[in-house]
Amino acid sequence: MTTQTAASKAPVEDFDAVIVGAGMVGTALAGLLAKAGMRVALVEAKASPLQLSAFGGHAPAPRVSALTPVSQRLLTHLGAWPAMEATRVTPYRYMQVWDADGSGSIDFSSDEAGAPVLGHIVENDVTLAALNEQVLHLPGVSPLFGSRIQALQTTDTGRWLVLEDGRQLHTPLLVAADGARSALRELAGIEVAEEAMEQDALVTTVLCEKTHGATARQAFIAGSPLAFLPLTVKGDDRYCSIVWSTTPDHATSLASLSREALGDALGSAFSHRLGEVTVVDSAHRFPLVQRHAAHYVQPNLALVGDAAHSIHPLAGQGVNLGFMDAAVLAEEVITAWQRGAPWGALTTLTRYERRRRFDNSAMLGLMKGFKVLFGSHVPVLTLARNIGMSGMNQLVPLKRVIMRQATGERGRLPLSCR
Ligand SMILES: Cc1cc2nc3c(=O)[nH]c(=O)nc-3n(C[C@H](O)[C@H](O)[C@H](O)COP(=O)(O)OP(=O)(O)OC[C@H]3O[C@@H](n4cnc5c(N)ncnc54)[C@H](O)[C@@H]3O)c2cc1C
The missing domain is CATH 3.50.50.60 (FAD/NAD(P)-binding domain)
Structure with missing residues (x-):
């Protein structure tokens, strides 16, 4: 009308x-x-x-998201998931988080969660293009x-x-x-309440020496979380998407490095857990601000x-x-x-x-x-977080609660996500 x-x-x-x-x-x-x-x-x-046919080639799009199984169900309800799966999604079954300033670490597996996967890493453009096709x-x-x-x-x-x-x-x-x-x-x-996080996220894609093993990894390095998120590109599971949230000055100096030097910096910051690291994309920066309306x-x-x-x-x-x-x-x-x-x-x-x-x-x-906890160099907080992480790692029921939170299975879910 x-x-x-x-x-x-x-x-x-x-x-x-x-x-x-x-x-x-x-x-x-x-x-x-x-x-x-x-x-x-x-x-x-x-x-x-965006058109879906533009994606799924050798070069992954730089922005990715870790989608929970609950989001996957919504995208399935909307008819987008099969096309996303046919283009490129990378399931992860394990998560490892550790503190580079101490010895604390915690790991999660989909078996412990009683679920086939903990989530999928998906390029944002793939999700959006598949939604466009359906909607x-x-x-x-x-x-x-x-x-x-x-x-x-x-x-x-x-x-x-x-x-x-x-x-x-x-x-x-x-x-x-x-x-x-x-x-x-x-x-x-x-x-809107705004809180600048005093960090920028540095994002790029890398090819590692070792395979990712369907594991999402995150290290806390002097308060800067560095994530290696698994990506499987044309059957090659040595790719990862990097998100390094660090001080704006550090992000500036990382972004000014050559690809070779940035790969070296990433490899050593990650204690070479995935071996040598080769950067295969430009580095992109996003200033981090938390906002709540x-x-x-x-x-x-x-x-x-x-x-x-x-x-x-x-x-x-x-x-x-x-x-x-x-x-x-x-x-x-x-x-x-x-x-x-x-x-x-x-x-x-x-x-x-x-x-x-x-x-x-x-x-x-x-x-x-x-x-506050991971940005701190106050010894008592460093100790607390290491004891906390390692202690938590022994507590299977508590880990189950955390995994339910992380996989989105919390509260009364709408029918389209059940
Ligand atoms: C480095 C980084 C890593 C992240 N990783 C994850 C992750 O692993 N998992 C996760 O869940 N989230 C992640 N996120 C967050 C996620 O990317 C965002 O929450 C998500 O993209 C927000 O989607 P949206 O549709 O609300 O907004 P947007 O993606 O910002 O979309 C807004 C749309 O509105 C349009 N628009 C803007 N202004 C106007 C206007 N005036 N008129 C008309 N159109 C307009 C824009 O063009 C755009 O298409 C990450 C974010 C960053 C920065």
Whole structure:
């Protein structure tokens, strides 16, 4: 249905939901709502969607995520997982974490967790391109690529959005999925608590001398977590994606090294656990800032994914939390919509915020705690963390609890993730 406003002769297009940001989280949400029969506009600043055929070759895309089995179930529900699996996903069955400043270490295995895998390392572009294949062609989805938001207004019946190209959209449910620096969150006047982590993440891809053995490894080196995440490229399981979260000065000096010198630095920082290291990609840097929005919802508006919270990559939880936001918001909205209740009303949206805020806050708090504990050179804290890690390694029930957290199996899961 289209109407015209007094202010402009341009037609106003009506949608059941408008999502701003077609990243992994916004696209997953669009798929969930459209599969239930809702009419959804998906507004994205980038000119065109990624195509899956561009991925799966010899050079992995630089950004990867450790996806939990719960996220895998959501992606399966959306029909994206088989294409991701056919392109490139690397399962990991073991995790090893150790403290380079002491002797503490802890390891986890999928057998102990009673699960086939602990998770999969997947290039973000593979996940997004597979979601695009499944979602953008659904009958209820109108993808509006190459569009930026210009103005936001509140009406009696919802939100009215003006795009830079003059298009006007009206909806009872506007969703900000436009990432950590969400313009829509700012337009809506939602405040955000920011904490600079005083670290940059240095990301690259390496080829190691030894095979990764389906193991995700992380060392804490003077408060700087260095992760070697397993990647299997064309059957070769000696590749790893590196995430080294370190001081901005250290990240600058690492990024200025030649590939050969960076490989040497990575190999020795990792005590050559995987032998010699060859860097096969450029080094990319991401300043790390934890953010948490003061509110996730207003009447007719909700925040999801990094627009609501961004978290230190150390626990590999960012997009997994975002997928849970999308699944829970979709569940609450679809239930209201099917009952004929106002799906954008604050009563509906508050149920979403209540179900998600605690989980997201707990994870953000945990990352702050890690920073204090592992960033410390105070001897008593070093001792405590070494005793803690080694002690914990002996406690099978406690390790099971940690593994359930890490694999996303916590709280009341939405139906799409069970
Ligand atoms: C180094 C590093 C490692 C990480 N590792 C992991 C990991 O192992 N596991 C994990 O779960 N998470 C990880 N994360 C976090 C994860 O990458 C993010 O949580 C995730 O990408 C957020 O997805 P999103 O869809 O919410 O936002 P984004 O991916 O930021 O997508 C936002 C989309 O909105 C669009 N957009 C922005 N502004 C506008 C606008 N004004 N109008 C229209 N469109 C707009 C953008 O173009 C983009 O497509 C890591 C992050 C970093 C930095």
